Amino acid sequence: MTVQTVQDVWALLQGHAGETFYTPKGLPFCYQIRGGELFVDRRSKSITISTVANALVRIQEREAAGELITGPKKIGCYGASYLYPVFLQLGIIHLPPDGQLNFYSL
DSSP: OOOOOHHHHHHHHHHTTTOOEEOTTSOEEOEEEETTEEEETTOSSEEEHHHHHHHHHHHHHHHHTTOOOOSHHHHOSTTHHHHHHHHHHTTSSOOOTTOOOOTTOO
């Protein structure tokens, strides 16, 4: 992953609000951003910008240690099942070289 600031990622997320993404289980969802909160249409609670910042730190730490981010459990934060597919589709994280995904890997 190219190191990105939370402000850069948040701006990217804002630009894709309202688009359809799919959870690891294949369920469609979209999100809206209001202020510092990301509201997923499948949840009543929001994902805050600070949660996104924490997710980015975890991703960067794991990738620096040579780990691939192969699923939401690798992110390990609230809302990871929504952040993972969004981050993947927006190029914030990348598929493993062999193209195989395991959404539930530890």
